[in-house]
Amino acid sequence: MAEFFDQDNPYASQRRSVTSRDDTIRRMVENSTGPNITTERVHIRRVKSQKQVLRKRLTTFFVAAALVGGLTSNMVSLAVDRVKDNMIVSDQTLEFKTEVIAPNTHRTDDNQHYFYDYDDIAAWCMGGGKDFSTELYLAYANLGENQTNKVMDFTPYGDLGTYVSGRGFESVDEWAKNERKKIVLMAEVDAKQSELAAMSNDLNRQQVENAVKEAYDASADVTGFGGAK
Amino acid sequence: MVDVDIYVIGNQEYYLLDEIEIDGTHYLYLSKVNDEGDFMLRKRDKQDKDLLLPLDNEREVKMAALVFSNKMLQQ
Numbered sequence: 001m002a003e004f005f006d007q008d009n010p011y012a013s014q015r016r017s018v019t020s021r022d023d024t025i026r027r028m029v030e031n032s033t034g035p036n037i038t039t040e041r042v043h044i045r046r047v048k049s050q051k052q053v054l055r056k057r058l059t060t061f062f063v064a065a066a067l068v069g070g071l072t073s074n075m076v077s078l079a080v081d082r083v084k085d086n087m088i089v090s091d092q093t094l095e096f097k098t099e100v101i102a103p104n105t106h107r108t109d110d111n112q113h114y115f116y117d118y119d120d121i122a123a124w125c126m127g128g129g130k131d132f133s134t135e136l137y138l139a140y141a142n143l144g145e146n147q148t149n150k151v152m153d154f155t156p157y158g159d160l161g162t163y164v165s166g167r168g169f170e171s172v173d174e175w176a177k178n179e180r181k182k183i184v185l186m187a188e189v190d191a192k193q194s195e196l197a198a199m200s201n202d203l204n205r206q207q208v209e210n211a212v213k214e215a216y217d218a219s220a221d222v223t224g225f226g227g228a229k
Numbered sequence: 230m231v232d233v234d235i236y237v238i239g240n241q242e243y244y245l246l247d248e249i250e251i252d253g254t255h256y257l258y259l260s261k262v263n264d265e266g267d268f269m270l271r272k273r274d275k276q277d278k279d280l281l282l283p284l285d286n287e288r289e290v291k292m293a294a295l296v297f298s299n300k301m302l303q304q
Contacts, residue, residue: 028294032270032284040271042279043237044245048230054244057260061246062301064268065258069295079302086304 024064055087085184089141092183096138100124116147122154130186133167136160137179145172235262238281243269249296256293257281270294 062083066076104117125135132155140148140160149159157163164175234245236259243259250256254272261267270293274280284290 028268028270029287029290031268032290033286039274039283040238040281042281044234045237046232046234049233049244051231054231054233054246057244057265058246058301060265061258061260061268062298064266065294065301066298068291069298070291071298079298083301083304086301090304 025068028064028068051091055084055091058087059083085180088187089180089183092187093138093141096135097142100139101142116143116150118147118150119154122151125151126155133175134179134182134186136163137176137183140172140176236281238269238271247297247300249293249300251293251296256296258293258297 059080063076063080066079067073071079100121101116104120105114106116107114121139125132125139130138136148136151139151143151145160152159152163157166160172164172167175169175169178236243236245236257238259242262244262245257246260247258248255249258254275255278257271257273259269259271261269270284270290271281272284272293274282284293
């Protein structure tokens with residue numbers, strides 16, 4: 001009955017959102033502090049999970065945590081897109097760290113600091129799968145500006161400041177922001193392409209199935225057996 | 230594919246989504262494996278890192294939740 005009345009009530013969705021927000025807060029607080037909760041010794045096992053699954057979990061957790069932390073529902077909806085974009089960029093930054101930075105990292109003799117094979121990192125940036133500017137951003141996101149300038153010594157572009165100003169940016173920050181946007185856009189393009197490829201496969205499969213069915217039906221007309229009649 | 234740790238707490242399995250150190254205390258952000266809408270926060274005992282403690286009160290939950298959401302926005 002309440003559902004029925006809610007359909008005509010302009011404040012119903014607002015009320016539902018407040019209720020769901022309250023529920024989220026109550027549940028997280030109860031789960032984290034509840035009277036039945038005791039101290040536990042950790043039992044851990046490590047599993048492999050798909051990135052998308054983990055991203056979805058993180059986004060859902062972010063929404064709940066932001067509500068619990070005091071953000072309004074409207075602020076949270078606005079923030080979700082930004083969080084999703086951040087996750088795409090940080091995934092790629094981490095991937096670059098694993099594939100490029102880690103194999104080219106060494107400890108100094110006193111074990112206090114690190115140094116890198118700057119020439120190899122530069123070679124990767126110039127010949128990597130993405131465009132140079134994006135690869136350079138991923139190096140910058142991992143190493144910071146000072147170390148990236150040492151990488152730049154092995155490129156024909158001068159230091160980072162010179163490179164970004166040559167590309168029309170007023171600062172390294174502005175260039176970095178632009179590269180982050182580019183990474184997100186490229187990821188969206190890749191996702192759309194995968195979607196299209198999957199749709200095209202489905203379509204091809206459907207066409208093959210239809211052709212088989214037509215041939216089967218046609219044979220039934222001739223032989224009197226089979227067919228979907 | 231990525232590696233993710235599963236914590237077994239009270240016969241329930243949770244993905245460890247993040248761990249953040251706030252003022253010397255390590256907070257764990259956990260999501261139940263078979264219910265993505267079920268979340269939980271825990272903190273590590275300072276002397277014994279393998280021991281997970283509940284949070285003290287709602288205020289501490291809100292503080293830890295806010296730090297996590299800020300981190301996700303700033304990343």
